[in-house]
Amino acid sequence: MTKEFTFNSDIAIAYEANTRTSIPTYDMLFVMIQSYYRVQFGEKAASLLVIGAGGGNELSAWGPSNPKWTFTGVDPSKEMLEIAKNKTVQLGLESRVRLIHGTIDDLPLPDSKFDAASCILVLHFIDDDQEKLKLLGTIKDHLKPGAPFVLVSAYGDPDGAELQDRLNVWKSFWVDAGHESSKMDEMVNRGIMKISFLPENHIEQLLEESGFTNITRFYSTGIMAGWICHAE
Ligand SMILES: C[S@@+](CC[C@H](N)C(=O)[O-])C[C@H]1O[C@@H](n2cnc3c(N)ncnc32)[C@H](O)[C@@H]1O
Numbered sequence: 001m002t003k004e005f006t007f008n009s010d011i012a013i014a015y016e017a018n019t020r021t022s023i024p025t026y027d028m029l030f031v032m033i034q035s036y037y038r039v040q041f042g043e044k045a046a047s048l049l050v051i052g053a054g055g056g057n058e059l060s061a062w063g064p065s066n067p068k069w070t071f072t073g074v075d076p077s078k079e080m081l082e083i084a085k086n087k088t089v090q091l092g093l094e095s096r097v098r099l100i101h102g103t104i105d106d107l108p109l110p111d112s113k114f115d116a117a118s119c120i121l122v123l124h125f126i127d128d129d130q131e132k133l134k135l136l137g138t139i140k141d142h143l144k145p146g147a148p149f150v151l152v153s154a155y156g157d158p159d160g161a162e163l164q165d166r167l168n169v170w171k172s173f174w175v176d177a178g179h180e181s182s183k184m185d186e187m188v189n190r191g192i193m194k195i196s197f198l199p200e201n202h203i204e205q206l207l208e209e210s211g212f213t214n215i216t217r218f219y220s221t222g223i224m225a226g227w228i229c230h231a232e
Helices: 009-022 026-041 057-062 078-090 129-141 161-176 181-194 200-209
Strands: 046-051 069-075 097-101 116-120 148-154 212-221 224-231
Touching (some): 078 097, 129 200
Parallel strands (some): 046 116, 116 148
16 A cells, blocks of 8 residues: 555544545445445345455445345454444444455455455555556455456546546535635645556556456546456
8 A cells, every 4th residue: 555545543534524525426336336236146145345344334335235245344454444343333234244454365265255346445555556456366366257346446647637637626526525725736746646546448457457357437436436347
């Protein structure tokens, strides 16, 4: 993960509010992904692998309304995982949620592979392309053939005018939420531009190289986009 974005306790607490400013359709994203999974699973029970489960929003969005789904969440941030654990307890989901402190490399060898996976707002915190590829490839190796996978990440060519236009929209989200417009350039230069932006076709190429097929962009808002695909 980039050093600037270690999810320590201050960041973990601010995360809930800030993420909804940064991504105004954040909650709807989870509703859309739930619909996508439901179409895949029907009434069947399903095991989901949640990469970057810190904060617990995947668990609270999908757990209560899908009683046949079980979740394995992985996250290297103790503080973020603590929030996920508290949500799990508050929602009475303990029997269907397993939380692992670490990365996907710390996932014990499974008895069986997962029915689905998500990696929401994680990939852009990994700087190196080979590391991104390794993460996506390992997710794929943990999935049953044909299993659905959802990736949501920042996207865009950092040197391109197209991303600059979207960054202006992103700044406007923050100003509309009551933040000072004079602080926005600093937030971009010292903050958001430190994450790892990749052009859309590059992200799709990484998914393809990792063994995913039927790659389709289904979501975009401000600086983020989401792709659905299937494990080979
Ligand atoms: C912006 S939060 C997103 C959390 C959650 N997926 C959501 O959408 O609310 C990013 C999370 O990814 C975690 N993370 C960073 N690098 C990771 C990695 N290599 N594997 C799994 N999680 C990682 C961070 O600790 C943090 O909790």
